[in-house]
Amino acid sequence: xxxxxxxxxxxxxxxxxxxxxxxxxxxxxxxxxxxxxxxxxxxxxxxxxxxxxxxxxxxxxxxxxxxxxxxxxxxxxxxxxxxxxxxxxxxxxxxxxxxxxxxxxxxxxxxxxxxxxxxxxxxxxxxxxxxxxxxxxxxxxxxxxxxxxxxxxxxxxxxxxxxxxxxxxxxxxxxxxxxxxxxxxxxxxxxxxxxxxxxxxxxxxxxxxxxxxxxxxxxxxxxxxxxxxxxxxxxxxxxxxxxxxxxxxxxxxxxxxxxxxxxxxxxxxxxxxxxxxxxxxxxxxxxxxxxxxxxxxxxxxxxxxxxxxxxxxxxxxxxxxxxxxxxxxxxxxxxxxxxxxxxxxxxxxxxxxx
Amino acid sequence: xxxxxxxxxxxxxxxxxxxxxxxxxxxxxxxxxxxxxxxxxxxxxxxxxxxxxxxxxxxxxxxxxxxxxxxxxxxxxxxxxxxxxxxxxxxxxxxxxxxxxxxxxxxxxxxxxxxxxxxxxxxxxxxxxxxxxxxxxxxxxxxxxxxxxxxxxxxxxxxxxxxxxxxxxxxxxxxxxxxxxxxxxxxxxxxxxxxxxxxxxxxxxxxxxxxxxxxxxxxxxxxxxxxxxxxxxxxxxxxxxxxxxxxxxxxxxxxxxxxxxxxxxxxxxxxxxxxxxxxxxxxxxxxxxxxxxxxxxxxxxxxxxxxxxxxxxxxxxxxxxxxxxxxxxxxxxxxxxxxxxxxxxxxxxxxxxx
Ligand SMILES: CC(C)[C@H](C(=O)O)[C@@H](O)C(=O)O
Ligand SMILES: CC(C)[C@H](C(=O)O)[C@@H](O)C(=O)O
Numbered sequence: 001x002x003x004x005x006x007x008x009x010x011x012x013x014x015x016x017x018x019x020x021x022x023x024x025x026x027x028x029x030x031x032x033x034x035x036x037x038x039x040x041x042x043x044x045x046x047x048x049x050x051x052x053x054x055x056x057x058x059x060x061x062x063x064x065x066x067x068x069x070x071x072x073x074x075x076x077x078x079x080x081x082x083x084x085x086x087x088x089x090x091x092x093x094x095x096x097x098x099x100x101x102x103x104x105x106x107x108x109x110x111x112x113x114x115x116x117x118x119x120x121x122x123x124x125x126x127x128x129x130x131x132x133x134x135x136x137x138x139x140x141x142x143x144x145x146x147x148x149x150x151x152x153x154x155x156x157x158x159x160x161x162x163x164x165x166x167x168x169x170x171x172x173x174x175x176x177x178x179x180x181x182x183x184x185x186x187x188x189x190x191x192x193x194x195x196x197x198x199x200x201x202x203x204x205x206x207x208x209x210x211x212x213x214x215x216x217x218x219x220x221x222x223x224x225x226x227x228x229x230x231x232x233x234x235x236x237x238x239x240x241x242x243x244x245x246x247x248x249x250x251x252x253x254x255x256x257x258x259x260x261x262x263x264x265x266x267x268x269x270x271x272x273x274x275x276x277x278x279x280x281x282x283x284x285x286x287x288x289x290x291x292x293x294x295x296x297x298x299x300x301x302x303x304x305x306x307x308x309x310x311x312x313x314x315x316x317x318x319x320x321x322x323x324x325x326x327x328x329x330x331x332x333x334x335x336x337x338x339x340x341x342x343x344x345x346x347x348x349x350x351x352x353x354x
Numbered sequence: 355x356x357x358x359x360x361x362x363x364x365x366x367x368x369x370x371x372x373x374x375x376x377x378x379x380x381x382x383x384x385x386x387x388x389x390x391x392x393x394x395x396x397x398x399x400x401x402x403x404x405x406x407x408x409x410x411x412x413x414x415x416x417x418x419x420x421x422x423x424x425x426x427x428x429x430x431x432x433x434x435x436x437x438x439x440x441x442x443x444x445x446x447x448x449x450x451x452x453x454x455x456x457x458x459x460x461x462x463x464x465x466x467x468x469x470x471x472x473x474x475x476x477x478x479x480x481x482x483x484x485x486x487x488x489x490x491x492x493x494x495x496x497x498x499x500x501x502x503x504x505x506x507x508x509x510x511x512x513x514x515x516x517x518x519x520x521x522x523x524x525x526x527x528x529x530x531x532x533x534x535x536x537x538x539x540x541x542x543x544x545x546x547x548x549x550x551x552x553x554x555x556x557x558x559x560x561x562x563x564x565x566x567x568x569x570x571x572x573x574x575x576x577x578x579x580x581x582x583x584x585x586x587x588x589x590x591x592x593x594x595x596x597x598x599x600x601x602x603x604x605x606x607x608x609x610x611x612x613x614x615x616x617x618x619x620x621x622x623x624x625x626x627x628x629x630x631x632x633x634x635x636x637x638x639x640x641x642x643x644x645x646x647x648x649x650x651x652x653x654x655x656x657x658x659x660x661x662x663x664x665x666x667x668x669x670x671x672x673x674x675x676x677x678x679x680x681x682x683x684x685x686x687x688x689x690x691x692x693x694x695x696x697x698x699x700x701x702x703x704x705x706x707x708x
Binding site for chain 2: 086087090091095118119120121122138139141143144145147148149150151152153154155156157158159160161162163164167189190191192193194195196197198199202221222223225226229230243246247248249250251253254255258259
């Protein structure tokens with residue numbers, strides 16, 4: 001019996017469209033003949049909003065929820081367009097999906113592939129995963145503005161951290177560390193954000209007692225940025241809150257060869273909702289439609305997707321093909337499709353023919 | 355008539371004691387015979403707290419307020435000591451001083467001196483200043499924990515941003531840019547922290563209209579970390595909130611040769627309260643008392659102090675001596691006092707003898 005993998009794609013805006021096309025082609029090449037991939041493309045994004053006034057409705061969520069997983073490109077239009085101000089697309093689409101589908105594990109592996117150039121002079125071996133909490137913290141949208149536009153304006157942002165929310169992501173991080181280098185680093189700012197800090201510290205320390213073979217340590221977020229540029233090899237699994245995770249994963253992407261290579265998964269581990277896989281980079285309106293974008297991050301996100309839906313061999317074929325492709329990248333510039341096709345070809349060559 | 359410079363020193367804990375001693379000696383050598391430096395040393399810090407139960411009382415604040423400026427070392431004891439948990443010293447001493455003395459400009463210059471090694475392979479010219487807001491944002495301590503220790507625990511952290519607080523630091527940043535490279539970069543996360551983001555964006559854009567010759571741009575905090583490692587030369591003045599500033603300044607310190615070189619000022623520009631100057635690094639209990647600490651960051655902080663109290667020539671003598679010393683640093687390790695003495699000697703040679 002053929003296994004069906006039913007995917008939603010949300011290419012989004014700008015280079016999102018170009019990179020998702022390549023990622024999908026690679027994914028299809030990777031699964032082999034025993035898996036039938038069906039895809040439904042959804043038009044959501046800044047352009048769609050400007051054209052229709054719609055961002056993402058509850059009916060859209062219900063439709064998307066039918067799929068097994070979501071492959072997401074990037075969303076966002078011209079940053080100076082006043083109609084897109086205030087993060088309306090980011091909040092109304094990307095964050096809405098993460099919250100509605102309870103993507104509490106925002107999984108961001110960082111690996112410096114051999115032959116990829118890092119901006120660091122001596123990076124050492126970079127191979128760690130940032131487990132970023134995805135459904136609470138300062139991302140909840142809580143807060144407000146009073147006396148707006150006056151000299152007495154006050155704006156607040158409230159970070160919400162629950163034992164329920166922190167515990168589950170911390171547990172996931174320790175379980176991941178069990179399968180990797182057996183080390184967890186909690187990153188927070190417990191000496192200043194003492195309320196949330198105490199919750200995170202307590203729950204990490206409690207979970208650690210269930211994993212005697214995993215060592216764990218703690219770093220303030222400011223110190224963590226130092227180590228990411230001076231000694232990234234020290235990290236195995238980093239667990240942190242939504243905002244710190246946002247910051248650290250971009251930095252991690254940068255030191256491991258740029259966010260053109262950084263993949264991510266917005267994961268609901270229990271499978272109550274479809275998980276969503278997306279490159280860390282944005283829609284890059286300035287180079288959109290020019291076949292200049294590197295589809296590698298989207299392709300590696302497709303590998304995370306395959307792993308998540310229980311096709312680890314197909315996932316491994318993709319990461320191996322990417323690794324081989326990276327090793328042979330010279331200074332010649334290739335188009336988005338050329339990179340995608342080269343990787344797809346390698347994947348196809350390794351995939352079972354029957 | 356001799357100008358008197360009446361300083362308070364708070365050496366604090368660990369290496370704070372060692373580096374403040376050197377910074378003070380250099381400062382005294384720099385001012386020349388026309389300035390009489392008087393100093394009063396205060397014992398505050400983790401050790402003092404453990405010995406006496408006192409951190410910093412209102413009477414201490416009143417006494418400190420009498421001085422013209424404060425030279426601060428570093429505070430903090432053994433991070434695993436439960437008596438110091440929850441940032442009790444950081445909040446009760448360092449942050450209390452910043453808040454009580456209205457240090458709304460947390461000034462953190464970043465300069466990669468020629469001959470200093472950066473962890474970046476190709477840093478380019480690094481010379482920018484981070485103007486970090488020092489009295490509000492997520493540092494206000496607002497928030498709390500309910501149902502602590504239960505599965506229903508909820509912890510909150512509230513970031514408070516006022517037009518009053520944001521406007522004055524933004525104004526300071528633009529005025530600084532006027533005297534430097536005429537560029538301001540606002541760093542925030544306006545697409546997610548939309549409430550505070552709107553206040554910051556509006557006030558930066560309003561202040562910009564008073565400075566037609568200063569260009570300004572905006573970066574999300576995550577993107578800013580990428581540029582700090584891929585293109586730090588693009589920055590001139592960065593203005594940002596208390597927490598983002600904390601994170602970015604450690605990263606900035608790291609790329610410019612390490613926080614052993616990173617100086618800072620907690621400044622009340624109006625002089626309503628004494629400003630306080632401190633190295634960005636911590637008390638480093640692991641190497642304390644061993645003469646292993648680099649006093650350069652504390653010495654450069656003393657230069658910021660001299661500049662602030664209206665002795666810019668003495669300040670320049672210090673930075674020039676540091677620059678010359680850095681240029682001649684080989685691989686030989688020197689003790690804290692050796693570095694301090696070498697810089698003090700250079701400074702003395704350049705200072706007026708009468
Ligand atoms: C686009 C934005 C809302 C998003 C985030 O802050 O999470 C992005 O930066 C990311 O890291 O996925
Ligand atoms: C010690 C700590 C409270 C402090 C801060 O977070 O401001 C430090 O990291 C700094 O940057 O001066």
